[in-house]
Amino acid sequence: MYDFDPKTYRPISPDVPVEEIAKAFQRPRQQTEGVGLRAVNRSEFTLIAPVIQPTGPAVFRERAEKACIEAPYWENRLGTVHDLRVALVNDGQQVLFCATYSDEFKPYVLDVIRFATPWIDHMFTDVALGYPGLQSEDAIPYIAKYQVQASVWYGGPNPEASPRDIGKAVAVAKAFDDLLDAAQS
Template sequence: MTHSDPAIEVQIQNHKQPISQQPDGPGKRIGKRGEIVVIGHVLPGGGDLFRQRIGRFQEEAGYWESRIGTVHHFTVHLFDDDTRIMISAIYDGDFLVYLDDVIQQAGPWFDSLMPGVWEGYGSASDPETAKLIHDQAHTADAFYAAYPDYSAKDIARMEKVFTAVNTILDAAS
């Protein structure tokens, strides 16, 4: 599609992001960022278990995601009248490295939510769970990443610098 205004077309071309397939699994990649969406089936009664556990899971998100250290975005949704579950993430790096980091660094967190909810989920340390995630993963049809060349660690570092500079400027005024 082209626009009647050539200036808009130039701006669109200037904002294009090179997008590729993850080199080691499902998901797209822009710069340092990858995306993945996993859609699975919920066990009978799993929706009730999910709602019982999700509050604590949410409270612990900052701790467990900081252990992984590469996550920009993470969501979990039940849908279709509690018959399906969707997990989506935007993260730094390759798919298999991210999957291994989730299992190694945040396995207990997922084990506090998913057993009895997600059909086929045993435990994070079970090799069948990694296969389940891989088999139920979907690549986005469209993917956009703001600041794709900055990792989660880069952003955390910039936040510290920003806070320090503001503290200095506040003290000087």
């Protein structure tokens, strides 16, 4: 998808060695069954939907704090989300939903429907114009209508690791540090 040949590529800045660019390049590609870019085991999801006027922006702002407080709970149920952003954009005319997740598009969307419907519906019902609710048979067509593909996207460091892999690695590192601390005492 992106043409990168280290032999002929010229970096934006002449101070950056092309070898450094080549070490970090992740070669994004199209999702297998959906819109969005994918690099190694990470994918991007971007949705921009129209907001109900004039009431939608106020409803979104009223619900945003609770949605933010509960985000870790709902995202941990999924176990594949690296990061998520939801915001009103264009003076409240649209709502932007962006996520980076592990796995392919279709399993991700099905997991969001299975594990996070109440949370997503809390953010989008009475906010996004025509939003049918995730349990509706119209949910997937609604997503397809408003989903866009990023033009520039970076999957982050260690793109092969899922959030669960990262969580396990952090737990092992903490246990090892605790063991070292105990041995030094």
